[in-house]
Amino acid sequence: MAQTLAAKIHPGLLLLLISFGYIEALRVKVGHIGNMGVLNEESILIMAKEQLERDGILDSKLQIEMKSVNGCGQFIGVDAAAEMYYRENVTAFIGPACADEMDAVAKLAGVWNVPVVGYMSSAGYFINKTIYSTLARMSTTTANGLADALVSILRHFTLTTIAIAHSTDDDIVKRIEHITESLGKNNINLVMKVSFPKDATAEEIIASGKLKLIQDSARIVIVLFGSALRDSQPIMKAFRQVGMASEEYLFILPWIFHDWGVQRPWLDENKIEVPEIKADFNGAIL
Structure with a gap:
């Protein structure tokens, strides 16, 4: 219940509540929808999480729980995103890697009002923030x-x-x-x-x-x-x-x-x- 309420609180207010002890700790569930064709995706994410912990950005008050699945082809990534959002309380997504899957997941994420980070989906139409309102693309080339x-x-x-x-x-x-x-x-x-x-x-x-x-x-x-x-x-x-x-x-x-x-x-x-x-x-x- 606390996680569900926390997901609806403005991030700035949430950090204040954690700082003053009103919320003991926040665990953010992040769903990674990857691609079997891209090597070492999950390992890289684990390394990134460990680096955030070493830098003190993640600690006992703010933690990230990662769930990683493969999700490119025949819209299995869309199915995975819905499963993670509705049944596992995932409140942010990384991926999918392929454009068709990202198209659907990013639209759903906009409706759900949860962030989605695209790291490979380079199609030009993703620039439309009216449609893909919570999508942030990290690819260096689009x-x-x-x-x-x-x-x-x-x-x-x-x-x-x-x-x-x-x-x-x-x-x-x-x-x-x-x-x-x-x-x-x-x-x-x-x-x-x-x-x-x-x-x-x-x-x-x-x-x-x-x-x-x-x-x-x-x-x-x-x-x-x-x-x-x-x-x-x-x-x-x-x-x-x-x-x-x-x-x-x-x-x-x-x-x-x-x-x-x-x-x-x-x-x-x-x-x-x-x-x-x-x-x-x-x-x-x-």
């Missing part, structure tokens, strides 16, 4: 930031006629929507958007005949095939094989994750450069 940086580059070099080549991955399609909106607001002419299956090979991309459409319409091409640079290798290989890897074309690859040592696709498993793959990215802005 779709909003990428779109702003992209527009700045295009305007600086007076590149006003462009095409977009992208995969059909759901997250990429949503990112394209935000970029398209930003381009329109800045009077940059998007003459064509061409999509390819997210797992398409270079040979399949060429066989589709769609690269000819780009060749006939633009010389500046934005390439979006995933969150990592490595995801763009098939399309870049296809561009080179049809003769587009030349000074006549400029490719811009705005990508989310920046672990440069891991993401460079032209390095093999022994970190040795593969010249043929490196040539696929010549002339591209990464």
Whole structure:
């Protein structure tokens, strides 16, 4: 009962009540909705909690209880969030990592008036505080930031006629929507958007005949095939094989994750450069 009442008290007043002894201690339950594809999430959170305890931010009067579950795919994260909120009195969330799950959980968190911290969900539409009123994004790179940086580059070099080549991955399609909106607001002419299956090979991309459409319409091409640079290798290989890897074309690859040592696709498993793959990215802005 005390925990339920405490959750409804303004945080500042709550700390005063704890300081003067009216409330003996506050235990905050935080639900972490993670992703099996991201390594060591739970361990990192435990380390962060231990550091807060060493720094004296968490003590016997203010404690955090963590509950961690995996929750990406088929809305299992939404189910987990509802379970934790209604049955386990969780009053704050970290995650989910994936955009679709975060979309639903962040909307629910707004209705519940509980904070939710997003650390990987980078989709541009999460900026809308009317809808996602209690969401705080901690990711250093978001779709909003990428779109702003992209527009700045295009305007600086007076590149006003462009095409977009992208995969059909759901997250990429949503990112394209935000970029398209930003381009329109800045009077940059998007003459064509061409999509390819997210797992398409270079040979399949060429066989589709769609690269000819780009060749006939633009010389500046934005390439979006995933969150990592490595995801763009098939399309870049296809561009080179049809003769587009030349000074006549400029490719811009705005990508989310920046672990440069891991993401460079032209390095093999022994970190040795593969010249043929490196040539696929010549002339591209990464």
